[in-house]
Amino acid sequence: MMEKMIFGRFLPGDSPVHKLDPRSKLVFVFAFIIIVFLANNTITYAMLLAFTLFIVLVSRIRLYFLINGLKPVLFLMAFTFLLHIFMTKEGDLLFHWKFISIYEGGVRQGIYISTRFLVLVFMTSILTLTTSPISITDGIEVLLNPLKKIKVPVHELALMMSISLRFIPTLMDETDKIMKAQMARGSDLSSGPIKDRIKAVVPLLVPLFVSAFKRAEDLATAMEVRGYRGGEGRTRYRQLKWDMGDTFALALLAAMAVLLFFYRS
């Protein structure tokens, strides 16, 4: 179950998307999140979806894999879709049965919001899938560097982020292991009344927290032992390089933004 999750996982590869500089990818995704909100009619949402699928294609990540790995989010999407369908009372009445009435506006709104959700989740997943956690943090650190002037601890923030990203898969594996151990002792997480299931989480969470704290402590010791003293005067082994491709990617996004602006109602 856990092994199917793809949040925060990195999928090595050599697609054009993989080769982009993390800075351009970060700016790209950040800007994309903003321009998604430009869309407000069918054409613009279709354009967004097509654009996202195009990026998926270029990144050479199998669509099936993306969808499969994002199942929990898709569930949330379906939920918001239904919520919109039942709650929005606009446009023509499409369907009426007892107290349930579905309006055309509700369906449209539901589809729009789900699409927005989908493209956002896909785009951010592609970012983490095609960029190693280390480059992501390197990119963030460089991008946020100007903030150092107003005494924002940029290096520390980047480090915190890279550590948390790094430990997502580890904690997942750990959860899986502890879950199996408790299941072998007869704890049942997947059936029975809700009350029992919530209770069954305790034997999972306590060992997980214990080991997470222990891990954190070990990591801190290991860093200290190797002479870590924060970002001051620290040089970089991996140099970031801005290519033609990066400029091109951002230009593409700018073009998309212009189109969206043009076609939105």
Add this chain to the structure above:
Amino acid sequence: MDIKLQQVSYAYSQGTPFEKRALFDVNFEIPSHTYQAIIGHTGSGKSTILQHFNALLKPTTGIVQLGDRTVEAGKKAKDLKAVRQRVGIVFQFPEHQLFEETVLKDIMFGPMNFGVSATEAEARARELVRLVGLPENVLEKSPFDLSGGQMRRVAIAGVLAMEPEVIVLDEPTAGLDPRGQKEIMEMFYTLHQERNLTTILVTHSMEDAARYADNLIIMHEGKNVLSGTPREIFKDIETLKQFRLEPPRIVRFQQKVEKMINTSLAKVCLTEEELAIEMARLLREERAES
């Protein structure tokens, strides 16, 4: 309860780019009341296979027969709880599964999940604490206040408290001091004999496998490649080396001695005691001849 694996394959993260096959067409049978050791080099699929013994993993293809229950690839398996009660697994570093406020409650967790009454579970806990070699006053302590070795013993007691018929041990002594290792292994062996258990030991330690197991199953790159009594297996060192395994120290020692004195002993000795007896016999015979 017999365990039988037929053509069992398993792949992690099936259908994703992370897919990794861990088992390929594994076939073997574990008869009731035997002591089996599954040995293999790191990454040979040992830990994957042991999770099939109580249906924590379902084979990607093939059939796992657990007593009268069949777990088959592609079919839904219901009510696995009954199987899990009969097969207890002591995972690697089982101390990571402790969570309760007191040692007593933690040991009672397993049996109570299987519907054993609180009084009965408590009685088992009190008995087991002694069995695993802990003083009775730890029962009221928090498991997190104990030392690593003591936590290991509590966790083992927690599995034993379910009174399984089959007990699966995954490197149960990893990280313990030599004396603790010996105590734990001896305890499992005594239990195996007294309670007529089926014991499956997954281990790196050739010494433990040689000393305790009736039968060895050798895993290599996700397949079971060799099976037989320790004496048979450790006779053929060349084959073992192919699978990146070494015979136990005592067997290597015997071979060196045999080479030096240019005589073979009557049998492959699996423990220090056996070898001592064999060598004493040889010496005595020689003295009688001269």
